[in-house]
Amino acid sequence: MPSRKSDDGGKAKAAAQARPKLWLDAPAGEVPAAMRQRILYNMKLTREVDDRIERKLYRQGKILGGVYTGRGQEAISVAFTCALGERDFIIPSHRDMGVYVARGMSLYRIFAQYLGRRDGPARGKDGNMHMGDLRLGLVSFVSMLADSVPLVAGAAMAFKFRKEPRVAITFGGEGATSRGDWHEGINLASVQQAPAIFVINNNQYAYSTPAREQFNCEALAARGVAYGIPGYRVDGNDPDAVFRTAREVVERARSGGGPSLVECVTARMTGHSAHDDPSHYVPKEFFEEWEKRDPIEHYTQRLLDEKVITPAWLEEQELEIKKAVDLAVTQAEACPYPEPEECLTDVYYDPTRPVVNQ
């Protein structure tokens, strides 16, 4: 096999350095102390909810079906959600518990959903992260990744046509960027200069397939150039950097500046799902390296060092989080399952049925 090592006296390297950079870095700026506290609190709450689902309820056999968590990626969903306004439109993906938590969906409803109970947003008709409530601006996404991208383009077009200062945003993994709908949707949003934001949680694995087997470009953010929109590449484990970027792209969209693409580089610190053992395909060193960059531990330390929070604040919040999650789980376990005949309802509009989630 011929060596791919360059033997041209460094010409290739020099050429690469001379090439204009195809993406933007996270913008500089301050994040207000209250916002940083809010982000940390919501990241910790998200982790507690995910842990309770994956490490307790699932292992106790109380949750059937797949369980996918965003362990290690909480900064992305939480910091972005904290940068949004009340009337914005959000389609999360399957590792974005942070969106639901930061958006204020009740923990009771979240656990009821995972347990298949009637008070979950899907009323037992769909499971896990497929939770939607338009009153919170949240759409229940489908499992076909990237299908949400055109929806967000369309929602953003509606806001633009009606001159409403709202933005539409969707999250997805780097795996979703290989789907045609991803390209179609971003292209459409750019053509229409619609207030849309496309976030990539690049956690480097699509199920077991590493990024290098999924795409052959230097950075996914560079694709922004091809669509004629700004593309950012940020450290997805740095909540401040994610928030500053989110703030900038939300402001751009809201003020008529059109869509943006944001690639957040992070790591999936679990298997694909609770039943998947990643040790077969993820090198040990990968986990060791990224464990050191855990977004919550790092951010906690940073905020303590910068005196944004105190140890007492931290202790109080942790206690409150645990209490809230305990209570929600207890209540959700007491919530009944839907009646079997509910299988037949809501396929079509029925004026006698209650209006839900809108």
Add this chain to the structure above:
Amino acid sequence: MAAITFLEAIRQAMQEEMRRDERVLLMGEDVAKYGGAFKVTQGMFEEFGPERVVNMPIAESAIVGAAIGMSMNGMLPIVEMQFIDFITCAFDQITSYAAKSRYRWGVGVPIVIRGPSSGNVHGGPFHSANPEMYFVHTPGLKVVEPATVYDAKGLLKAAIRDPDPVLYLEPKYLYRRIKDEIPADDYVVPIGKGVVRKQGKDVTVATYGNMLYVALESAQQLERDGISLEVIDLRSLLPFDEDMVMTSVKKTGRLILLHEDTLTGGLGGEIAARVADQAFLYLEAPIKRVTAPDTPVPFAPPLEEFFLPKSSDVNRVARELMAF
């Protein structure tokens, strides 16, 4: 009042609904200034402007997906497929997002997807499709196909006002071939209701789309031999008018299911199963299907002519049933 074409009836329905309700908008390929590949939307851009008659990139999945996203924000989008064949590119958006949304989380997707369907215009395998059964097999969708000028307008209005996703198929062969006078007043044709186009006593022919005219032609020809066909125009395929079919079969005792769509997995099979289940003792003869063969729609005129069901096919089968 002057007679209008099938195509003009479709345009009128959209124009009137867009005047009546500002949430209604139209999106598709070449639908704006150009007026659409078949000129169905001609003049609409001039009346409603670029934010209500929206030219889209050639990306059917994005067009339907965007319509779904709009519908979740209070809009009532109509999507034009340039040819209904291209709807396969949007299959996932329709079957995964649009069809299941109300069931999964209570939020309906009030969109209409319409476009030129069926053959007899030498369109070949990619411009003559009858894609209805992919979607009739998808709970959560509604599927309609008008065959008259009156229904073209009334069914499209019903589809636009429907709170669920509706697929509206337009037999393009009829676009400029049929003309009729229709009421000036606002009316809708309810989804799910068929219509008896010709009363008869010997054999029921249940059909839809282009094949309505084959059935009527057959009825006329057989009349001379003393065989009386009752012709049902289903108009709605999902849901279809089960009561109307049962009532007719209980009267005639014989049933032919006629469609331009292919045999296996066609709507005829589903109706036959239900009739066998609910009206078995009324049957004087086996239930028969007259359909296209299980092939793609071919291009060359002799091939397409062979492919399309004809009145001679219906006549032969009706005679067989009478002789049974």
